[in-house]
Amino acid sequence: MKSPIINGLMLGLLVLAANFGVRRLPDREPARDAQAVVRFTPVRLDQQGFAPLRLAGAWAVTSTEPRMGGVSALAIDRGGLLALSDSGVTIRLPKPIAASGKAEFRDLPAGPGGAHFKAGRDSEALARDAGGRGWWVAFENLHSAWLFDPDFRHSIRTIDLRAMRWRANLGAEGALSTNNGLLLFPESGDEIVKLKDGVVERRKLSSSFGRLSDATMLPDGTIVLIARNYSLAGFSARLVVLKDGALRRLARLALGRLDNAEAIAAEPLAGGGTRLWVMTDNDFRRRVPTLLVALDWRG
Secondary structure (H helix, E strand, O other): OHHHHHHHHHHHHHHHHHHHHHHOOOOOOOOOOEEEEEEEEEOOOOHHHHOOOEEEEEEEEEEOOOOOOOEEEEEEEOOEEEEEEOOOEEEEEOOOOOOEEEEEEEEOOOOOOOOOOHHHHOEEEEEEOOOOOOEEEEEOOOOEEEEEOOOOOOEEEEEEOHHHOOOOOOOEEEEEEEOOEEEEEEOOOOEEEEEEOOEEEEEEOEOOOOEEEEEEEOOOOOEEEEEEEEEOOEEEEEEEEEEOOEEEEEEEEOOOOOOEEEEEEEEEOOOOOEEEEEEEEOOOOOOOOEEEEEEEEOO
């Protein structure tokens, strides 16, 4: 009777050992700066699935460049879109005015771990520095926040976040840089962390919407975040607004069940209102598209 139990234990130990060995192998290949064509293919989505926001457009974004994918954060910069992948890559995209355009791909020059390991370049949040010095990038797994110059050529400053004691995959997913400090939103959705002048302030956050995946600030100072859940049925996501220490529902994101909404950026519209750009993370799976969705908010 003991033999099956012992055999099962030995098999379990072998699986764990193999998994540990695989995780120690390089799983990321650094690459040089490159330009590549990206294509924007219109996608039909249900307008009512985003109310009260107006669906201004939706596109599947594709490219022959293998680094196109895994989008985890988004910003508006130089008249276009600046995306960040969870493999330490910045992607400068044109807006989808035409059916295709040129995109620029650039690996981050540094990170908290080795460049040959995805865990060392697990970049999940992006924020323009309020002081004009460049861009803040927050990393998961090896928790830290790095400030890079505007062109992502070199790092300026690093902040060790391991004292937050976040789990490896539940670190900062959203970041905002303001005159009052750097705000970080961990994926758990239960707190906000403010960093300023070496002082760390942690505030509890009330949420019933699930885990957070990114944050953006509207021109009037309103903070909008993506909240999402995952089940056997797939992903479900919505946009929420931060108000009085709590998250409040803004709109549902009626995407496909495999579409993981991970990135959001905001820009003012001519004549008033805001356009919210949302991108999905396809986890570098060829059969899952990277979606770009434009939503207009006149509220």
